[in-house]
Amino acid sequence: MEHPENNDKYKGLTVNAGIEQPSSVNPYFKRKVRKPQLSVQDFVDGIVKGDVTILSQAVTLVESVKAEHQAIAQEVIEKCLPYSGNSIRIGISGVPGAGKSTSIDVFGLHVLERSAGKLAVLAIDPSSERSKGSILGDKTRMEQLSVHPDSFIRPSPSAGSLGGVARKTRETIILCEAAGFNKIFVETVGVGQSETAVHSMVDFFLLIQLAGTGDELQGIKRGIMEMADGIVINKADGNNIDKAKLAAAQFRNALHLFPAPDSGWSPRVLTYSGFYNQGVTEIWDMIYEYIDFVKANGYFNHRRNEQSKYWMYETINEQLRDSFYQNPLIESMLSNQEQQVLHGELTSFVAAKHLLDTYFMELKK
Numbered sequence: 487m488e489h490p491e492n493n494d495k496y497k498g499l500t501v502n503a504g505i506e507q508p509s510s511v512n513p514y515f516k517r518k519v520r521k522p523q524l525s526v527q528d529f530v531d532g533i534v535k536g537d538v539t540i541l542s543q544a545v546t547l548v549e550s551v552k553a554e555h556q557a558i559a560q561e562v563i564e565k566c567l568p569y570s571g572n573s574i575r576i577g578i579s580g581v582p583g584a585g586k587s588t589s590i591d592v593f594g595l596h597v598l599e600r601s602a603g604k605l606a607v608l609a610i611d612p613s614s615e616r617s618k619g620s621i622l623g624d625k626t627r628m629e630q631l632s633v634h635p636d637s638f639i640r641p642s643p644s645a646g647s648l649g650g651v652a653r654k655t656r657e658t659i660i661l662c663e664a665a666g667f668n669k670i671f672v673e674t675v676g677v678g679q680s681e682t683a684v685h686s687m688v689d690f691f692l693l694i695q696l697a698g699t700g701d702e703l704q705g706i707k708r709g710i711m712e713m714a715d716g717i718v719i720n721k722a723d724g725n726n727i728d729k730a731k732l733a734a735a736q737f738r739n740a741l742h743l744f745p746a747p748d749s750g751w752s753p754r755v756l757t758y759s760g761f762y763n764q765g766v767t768e769i770w771d772m773i774y775e776y777i778d779f780v781k782a783n784g785y786f787n788h789r790r791n792e793q794s795k796y797w798m799y800e801t802i803n804e805q806l807r808d809s810f811y812q813n814p815l816i817e818s819m820l821s822n823q824e825q826q827v828l829h830g831e832l833t834s835f836v837a838a839k840h841l842l843d844t845y846f847m848e849l850k851k
Contacts, residue, residue: 526561533562534569536604536666538638545640548657563657566664571790573663574777577684579674579710580694585720589694589760590671591628596766598636603668607631608655609641610674610684638667653804656687656797685713686796689786690773693717697726697733711737712744714753716772722757723764730757749785751776815848816841 524532524543532540547559578593580586587609594605607628631637642655659670674684685691693714711717717737722730737755747753754772758765780786810816823841826832832840 526558526565529558529562530565530664533566533661533665538665541638541661541665542640544661545658548654548661549642559657563660566660569664570660571663573659573668573670574690574773575659575670575672575688576773577672577674577688577691578694579684579691580720581696584694584696585760586673586694587628589718589720590673591631592760592763592766593769594628594631594637594669594671595634596763596770597669598634600770601669604636604638604666605631605634605669605671606659606662606665606667607637607639607671607673608658608662609639610655610672638662638665653797653800655684659687682713686793689780689789690715690776692769692773695719695733695737696721697729711740712747715747715749715751715776716753716769717741717755718765718769719755719757720760723759723762727757749780749789750783751779810842810845813845813848816845819844 524540529540529544529547533544544559544562547555547562550556550559578586578590590607594607598605628639632639640658642658655672659672662670672684672688691713693710693716695717697719717734719730719734719737734755734757741753741755756765756768756772758769760766777786780789811820819841823832823837827834827837
């Protein structure tokens with residue numbers, strides 16, 4: 487197009503013709519083709535072959551809250567069940583800073599070097615209360631294990647919902663076993679409610695403690711002590727060896743005050759140093775001895791059956807709770823009933839009864 491500025495009446499102003507501009511689209515750009523969604527059978531075949539990428543995708547489906555993802559995940563889990571159950575499941579807990587992640591790094595390398603098979607580490611990772619995102623610090627502290635070809639580390643963000651994460655962790659165990667992982671570690675976020683959930687999905691529950699921190703008596707709590715099949719005192723090195731031995735003696739004395747476990751096994755207390763890799767062999771000897779002991783007296787299968795029954799009832803409770811709160815009529819009533827309770831017009835129990843009666847009447851229609 488001719489510029490009007492080049493007209494004779496604008497002799498003092500000349501505008502040169504511009505050059506042709508290149509396209510704004512990168513000529514080397516190639517649009518990514520989205521990979522097709524794997525079918526249930528694709529997931530199962532990949533998992534059974536030990537494909538870690540497909541296993542990771544399946545775990546992501548298990549952790550998803552979308553209904554369509556959950557439907558696929560449950561089918562995959564059901565078809566993987568015949569291939570599961572052939573592993574040793576070990577729960578690892580302890581106070582924050584006790585060295586759980588460092589210990590898992592050392593324990594994992596030890597067992598991979600001395601026995602055949604693969605190791606999966608499922609860590610219930612603490613989450614940000616604001617963003618609900620996972621901190622993912624555990625994997626970075628397992629420096630050697632995270633790059634080992636026979637290991638699989640999967641942190642799961644707790645996101646404030648411990649029960650849900652624990653249930654998904656149990657389902658992930660089934661997938662990992664189907665993928666050929668014969669050693670599975672389940673690490674908790676620390677001493678608290680998570681221990682009960684993790685205890686209900688493992689064969690051996692290992693409690694890691696510290697010495698010389700002034701909280702030896704604080705650590706001797708009936709609930710956590712009764713669940714432990716073995717207690718180990720970490721950082722038993724240098725000037726801390728005597729303190730570790732003293733703490734071990736205190737824990738042994740405390741264990742004598744509790745009733746004998748149903749397994750018939752007497753929990754042991756050992757000292758070790760995760761940083762210097764000292765005493766790790768003795769800990770694994772204890773774990774193997776325990777597994778042989780409970781398999782011989784039949785408690786191993788009994789405990790797994792009890793765990794399966796426990797999670798069946800836990801799933802029923804969770805589904806009922808979700809069904810109640812997601813009911814449209816209940817959602818519309820909930821705020822009003824809550825306000826009446828806050829203003830003293832109704833007691834909490836009467837308000838709860840009104841809501842439950844409405845819910846059950848709705849189900850009968």
